[in-house]
Amino acid sequence: MISKEERAAELYEVIRACRLCALAETRTHAVPGEGPLDAEVMCIGEAPGLNEDRQGRPFVGAAGQFLTELLAEAGLRRDEVYICNVLKCRPPGNRDPLPGEIAACAEYLDLQIDLVDPLVIVTLGRFSMARWFPQQTISRIHGKPKVVDGRYIVPMYHPAAALHQGALRQVLVEDFRNLRGVIARARGGDFEAAGAAPAVSAAWEPREAPAPEPGARADGPATPPAAVAALHLPNRTPEAPRQAGPRPPDQEAPAPTEPRQISFFDQDT
Ligand code: URA
Secondary structure: OOOHHHHHHHHHHHHHOOOOOOHHHHOOOOOOOEOOOOOOEEEEEOOOOHHHHHHOOOOOOHHHHHHHHHHHHOOOOHHHOEEEEOOOOOOHHHOOOOHHHHHHHHHHHHHHHHHHOOOEEEEEOHHHHHHHOOOOOHHHHOOOOEEEOOEEEEEEOOHHHHHHOOHHHHHHHHHHHHHHHHHHHHHOOOOOOOOOOOOOOOOOOOOOOOOOOOOOOOOOOOOHHHHHOOOOOOOOOOOOOOOOOOOOOOEEOOOOOOOOOOOOOOOOO
16 A cells, blocks of 8 residues: 555655646745654645745745744644645745635645644644635634644744734744643544534635735636546545544634743744
8 A cells, every 4th residue: 555655755746746827937846845744733834935935845934943933832843743835836926825826736735634634733824724714814813723624723823924023923922832732632632622613614615815816817727636636645534544532523622721931032022
């Protein structure tokens, strides 16, 4: 039977050669993602930036440096987390992803989630958040975990946002500190909810950017999944999904129980 590593290698090869949208014409390197295929935590950003485009690796610039610090706040080393993006190619000038581009890349992200099957997904910024929380705003729900499809989804501000808006640093640091408690609960198989609100189970459905720009090009392909149809990739039923405990239906998770600590970041930076 084909191994996870072989599946990932095939998927990365397809992504690196992908020409499903116009970003293929302007990229230097596609950036599939990286990290252990048995990672408990997956971080999903927006799209590669300049440094990522040059190196073919996710989060290697200033935002990536900050992400590494944030992961440490959650008790995680970067090399134990799977890191990828909604888009695998850099939009010129780091503009927002277009709906057609998100559609073109959606199947790749589906396959990565199936392959890694993480206990916790951390969305970084509004574009990855929109996949699970399409009607929400990041300022309302950041740091609040929700159980969707039997795993925790935790929406966070994008680390780059804090590089531009200093006040968000502290918010991100505290949200990542609270992530410790979420991970601990997931490891313990605790997916129980308290005060469940109507579940937002948008997984696999939204293919739209949260706020499409007027006149945005819908330049995705007509049938994006065709590019991966020939892959020996999981068919949505991994042979032995790794999970720490029973995964119940979608529900809102209880508030993190980890005590808050004093941040090393100045409040006013
Ligand atoms: N921002 C992202 O969203 N992803 C990266 O890989 C780098 C910066």
